[in-house]
Amino acid sequence: MDRFVFAGRTCVITGAASGIGAALALHLARREALLFLVDRDAGGLARVAAQAKAAGARDVATEVVDLADGGDRLDLAAAVEARFGGTDLLINNAGVTLSGSFEQVSMDDYDWLMEINLRAVVRTTKAFLPQLLARPGAHLVNLSSLFGLVAPPRQVAYATSKFAVRGFSEALRHELAGRQVGVTVVHPGGVRTNIATSARLSGPDLDGQQAAAAKAFSEKALTMPPEEAARQIVAAVESRKPRLVISKEAKAGDLLARLIPGHYWNVIARVLPKGL
Template sequence: MPELDVRGATSVITGAASGMGAEVARQLAARGARIALVDRNPEGLDAVAATLAGEGHTRHVVDLADDAAVERLADDIAARHPRVQTLITCAGSSMLGSIDQLTMAEMRWLMDVNLWGTVNITRALLPALRREPAAHVTHLVSIYGLAAPAGRIPYAMSKFAVRGFTEALRHELEGSTVTVGAIYPAGVKTGIILHGRVAAALDPAIARRAAEAQARMYHTEPEDAARRIVAATVGRRPRTMVGREARLVDVLARLAPAGYWRVMRGPLREATDTTTPLQDS
């Protein structure tokens, strides 16, 4: 399959105010793409927009869980960008807490952000993407869409669901001009775990301990992850692992689909512990 020529075409990037979304925007702009930056954080969007090479970029402040707002966003992007070639969904959040600590409202909130926000923007932009001779949708999933750890139930649920949506959509669009791919990052230093939400019933100090333990396991720089995401998007690849841990987890989940947690439990013990009280110093 021939690679996309992004010069002069538009890439819509959600979660573009920080982290991987911001780095992907910079790297695509450097290749000559026009960027539609999408996020809930206007100050962050302004800061990222100021760093983009080239011209014709736009910023869009929107809550992707708001159906009406997303429809207006799609109309706005289509009006301001005649060639929408790629959609890259980097928006997402995390949630710490065990099933006994979480409320249904907290779990539904994360599903709205991670799953329904992804579905919403993809569905809304498909008409514009279909007008291109060749277009691609890239969804960021997670290694926790390959293997589900304890202490991350809503996050794993949302990412397994995004994986399912991505694969089913790829099959639905077979034979069309739009291809679909999934990215499975592991351990990218974006701060998502340190700034994500925690269950209200969870002791904040315990949550901080778990989040910091998880963050210590992150080794991939956002710039390096963004290079893999951009390459996968331009190359229209269906499945891309980012980071050594992602490749290992992918193999482990295939070899031991019912037993992978026995291997993962030890390394993730502190990062998934949201119940053990802190020791007095």
């Protein structure tokens, strides 16, 4: 496929009010894209939209949506079509996590995470696929994670969702081969977002250990600026890269999982910073 050109193309981003999503919006704005930004945080969404307009976006529209509500997203696709005529780039970026072991996590919280991290990705892709297929040279980006390559303890729900996003993206890429729609699956690791500190606490945290652990993880392990992650994602879309692993830690984890798939965590656990 030809390189993706962003100027004048319609780009839809979920989870656009903060973190990687907000950084992506600004990168694409500087490329003179048309932006349709989605998030449940109305205030953050309005702030990012204003910044994107100032940065050079040709047009910006927003939609406040809680992806946990189980909607089929056909109304979202219809709104984009009505405003911009269709979609050239869909970025499924929104994601959440839980704090606690699988034993501690309630099934209601587990289902909440799966609804946002996996089912919303599938439903949103399904809703927008006709538009992508109707625009030759369109592209789809799904955000998996380092934890879609390796599976750590105390992240059972999150790893389940991100491994599933990886499989969904790879299978869909193979299915769409030759139909002029590119698919990139992204595995970020160590990007400085608020996903850890905003993790939902499942079960009692009377002594504050779960919250403290999330804060320690965020400070010690999440160090890459989201702007750098966004830059790499934009470059991957432009060059039609099928798979992007972000950060040296994620690349090391990916290599270990392929070299010693049954024992990689024994190695990783020995080199993790104390307290993580």
